[in-house]
Amino acid sequence: MRNLTTREADLLQSSEYRAHFRVYFEDADGNMEEITNYEGRNWVESIEISTDIDAEGKSFTFNIKRNRNKRSFSPLMKGSPFNVVNELYKPKIFMGRKFLIEIALTGLNGTPEPEWWKVFERGYLNRVQFHSDPMVIQGSCDSSDLLRAYIKTERQYGSETGQPVENAMQQILDDNGKSEYDLVVPTSPNWNIYPYIQRKEKVYAALRELAHQIGWEVKPRFNNGTGDIELMLYEPERDPNDFVWSFTPGDYTDVRRLEMGIENIRNYVRVVYSDINVDDEDGNPGKRQAIERFDQDSIDAFGEIYMEISESSVSNINTATEAITLAENSLHDLKEPKADQQIETGFFYPIQLNDFVEFQPNGVHFDRIQKFGVVGYRHNIKIEEGKLRTVLTTKGRPNMSETGFPVGMTASWLEREALPAIAKINKETTPIQPQDIITHSSIKGITVTWAAQENREVEGYNVYCSNTSAFTANNDRRVARGSINQFNIAAYYNETTKQIENMVAGEIYYIKLRGYNEDGQLGDVSIEVSETAGQTGEASIADGSITEPKLANGATTEDKIGTGSVTEDKIGTGSVTETKLGNASVSQNKVQDNAINSSKTFGATGTFTTSDGKTITVTNGLITDIT
Numbered sequence: 001m002r003n004l005t006t007r008e009a010d011l012l013q014s015s016e017y018r019a020h021f022r023v024y025f026e027d028a029d030g031n032m033e034e035i036t037n038y039e040g041r042n043w044v045e046s047i048e049i050s051t052d053i054d055a056e057g058k059s060f061t062f063n064i065k066r067n068r069n070k071r072s073f074s075p076l077m078k079g080s081p082f083n084v085v086n087e088l089y090k091p092k093i094f095m096g097r098k099f100l101i102e103i104a105l106t107g108l109n110g111t112p113e114p115e116w117w118k119v120f121e122r123g124y125l126n127r128v129q130f131h132s133d134p135m136v137i138q139g140s141c142d143s144s145d146l147l148r149a150y151i152k153t154e155r156q157y158g159s160e161t162g163q164p165v166e167n168a169m170q171q172i173l174d175d176n177g178k179s180e181y182d183l184v185v186p187t188s189p190n191w192n193i194y195p196y197i198q199r200k201e202k203v204y205a206a207l208r209e210l211a212h213q214i215g216w217e218v219k220p221r222f223n224n225g226t227g228d229i230e231l232m233l234y235e236p237e238r239d240p241n242d243f244v245w246s247f248t249p250g251d252y253t254d255v256r257r258l259e260m261g262i263e264n265i266r267n268y269v270r271v272v273y274s275d276i277n278v279d280d281e282d283g284n285p286g287k288r289q290a291i292e293r294f295d296q297d298s299i300d301a302f303g304e305i306y307m308e309i310s311e312s313s314v315s316n317i318n319t320a321t322e323a324i325t326l327a328e329n330s331l332h333d334l335k336e337p338k339a340d341q342q343i344e345t346g347f348f349y350p351i352q353l354n355d356f357v358e359f360q361p362n363g364v365h366f367d368r369i370q371k372f373g374v375v376g377y378r379h380n381i382k383i384e385e386g387k388l389r390t391v392l393t394t395k396g397r398p399n400m401s402e403t404g405f406p407v408g409m410t411a412s413w414l415e416r417e418a419l420p421a422i423a424k425i426n427k428e429t430t431p432i433q434p435q436d437i438i439t440h441s442s443i444k445g446i447t448v449t450w451a452a453q454e455n456r457e458v459e460g461y462n463v464y465c466s467n468t469s470a471f472t473a474n475n476d477r478r479v480a481r482g483s484i485n486q487f488n489i490a491a492y493y494n495e496t497t498k499q500i501e502n503m504v505a506g507e508i509y510y511i512k513l514r515g516y517n518e519d520g521q522l523g524d525v526s527i528e529v530s531e532t533a534g535q536t537g538e539a540s541i542a543d544g545s546i547t548e549p550k551l552a553n554g555a556t557t558e559d560k561i562g563t564g565s566v567t568e569d570k571i572g573t574g575s576v577t578e579t580k581l582g583n584a585s586v587s588q589n590k591v592q593d594n595a596i597n598s599s600k601t602f603g604a605t606g607t608f609t610t611s612d613g614k615t616i617t618v619t620n621g622l623i624t625d626i627t
Contacts, residue, residue, distance in 0.1 A: 062136070
């Protein structure tokens with residue numbers, strides 16, 4: 001809740017108060033013009049402000065008088081004095097400009113002192129509807145530019161030693177053109193982020209996803225320390241003793257909704273995650289682990305209602321401590337039925353989302369004190385009529401025998417529940433062992449194929465290769481990775497040098513395969529197979545092996561021929577035809593002297609006389625003599 005002075009708190013508790021408002025709209029020149037006192041009169045009939053826990057920000061609706069005394073705020077009225085500045089047409093009210101609302105509380109007949117005014121809300125105008133009078137103007141919160149910002153480039157965040165999540169969030173803001181937002185963190189969650197690639201999405205969605213992983217929230221929120229609305233990372237209140245305000249039956253006039261249900265109860269929570277502190281069977285960090293938490297009282301009352309949250313292998317929930325925090329926070333927020341209440345009170349401007357408030361019994365709807373969390377609110381401010389109301393939407397564990405609990409993060413947890421057709425299913429069943437592996441020698445290495453796995457959760461395969469039998473298939477020895485089931489490999493892991501190196505023709509190499517699913521979880525390792533690497537260079541090409549049927553038309557281009565590699569004994573008789581050579585492919589330095597003779601070519605044979613009397617002898621398409 002926003003901080004209140006003693007004077008303001010006394011006024012709100014007494015209900016004998018009046019709220020005063022000043023509304024400012026930015027004009028075409030960047031000046032803030034007060035619309036509640038423009039040319040000596042108030043043009044604002046009413047304001048509605050609304051938000052809820054699932055919304056990205058607040059929405060605003062202003063009802064503004066359009067026409068009075070030949071003056072109009074209609075943006076298309078070029079003749080209105082409101083829209084002309086120094087004989088230039090400049091609409092007074094237009095989309096994309098700022099607005100500001102200030103508030104001051106006094107007694108019923110009081111006048112605000114200058115120091116009593118404070119910022120209530122601010123933002124931007126988005127839409128102007130002026131077909132009727134009053135005009136309807138819609139706006140969004142001050143951070144609406146942040147809500148529209150998009151991550152256009154994937155980047156890595158976190159560090160090997162762990163980066164505080166709030167630092168990673170600020171870095172995301174800075175990297176994506178929103179460095180003007182300084183993330184406010186009243187209390188650090190003490191949660192470190194390890195290296196991960198941030199995908200392309202909205203900036204605000206990326207920030208909220210990080211916060212929601214541990215049951216925290218990030219939203220534009222009034223900062224009592226600075227007296228301004230700022231982007232804040234905070235933990236929703238979970239202690240029922242820390243309520244911020246108590247409403248008496250005289251404060252709330254209409255209970256519009258009050259209902260309960262068990263559909264959102266979860267009392268047995270299992271979190272599956274990859275633990276960077278625990279090695280898998282291959283000695284690599286990130287073994288899949290599980291943490292379970294349950295509430296026996298809830299199970300006794302409602303039966304076991306199971307929930308599983310499956311974190312991917314690249315999730316930032318990657319230690320036992322973080323998984324326990326996730327499990328306990330989600331269980332805390334979901335183990336009891338929630339009372340869903342909508343209640344109308346007198347205008348209560350300091351309320352904020354996630355505030356924990358108390359309702360004293362009215363003897364009609366409940367006869368015990370109830371304490372609920374605020375998940376939404378709407379301020380209806382009718383300035384001219386002087387009617388000001390606030391409608392609160394609250395949720396929480398009802399007080400039947402003990403103090404209730406607030407809502408926490410119910411909706412966020414349920415979105416992450418791993419249920420078929422609702423959320424991504426946990427991949428505890430990893431890909432089966434690759435079968436039917438076939439290898440054969442190929443140019444510059446080995447070709448390996450295997451049977452595709454049908455109806456399995458297989459994202460792709462890793463190929464491991466070593467020069468030593470019975471090797472361990474791990475990341476050091478991985479030479480290929482992808483979603484196909486055939487690879488041509490030309491590299492291997494040298495067990496002596498401990499490096500990935502190019503294969504040597506004629507040497508034997510050993511190969512293993514392993515599937516992985518979309519979460520990066522690895523399946524069983526295949527059996528080991530071996531193969532001899534194929535021919536890779538001139539020394540490995542048998543004399544006369546390049547014959548005419550072996551060459552595709554145009555296949556012999558300059559970049560395919562090593563300098564001096566074309567010797568007479570490498571070329572089969574009649575194999576070099578015009579169609580086999582790319583244009584300008586055979587340069588002088590590619591062919592040894594006398595390597596190409598008439599026995600190697602194919603074409604016309606005969607004697608021809610030129611116009612200047614010279615005689616040219618051609619054998620199999622090759623000029624052999626000129627006289």
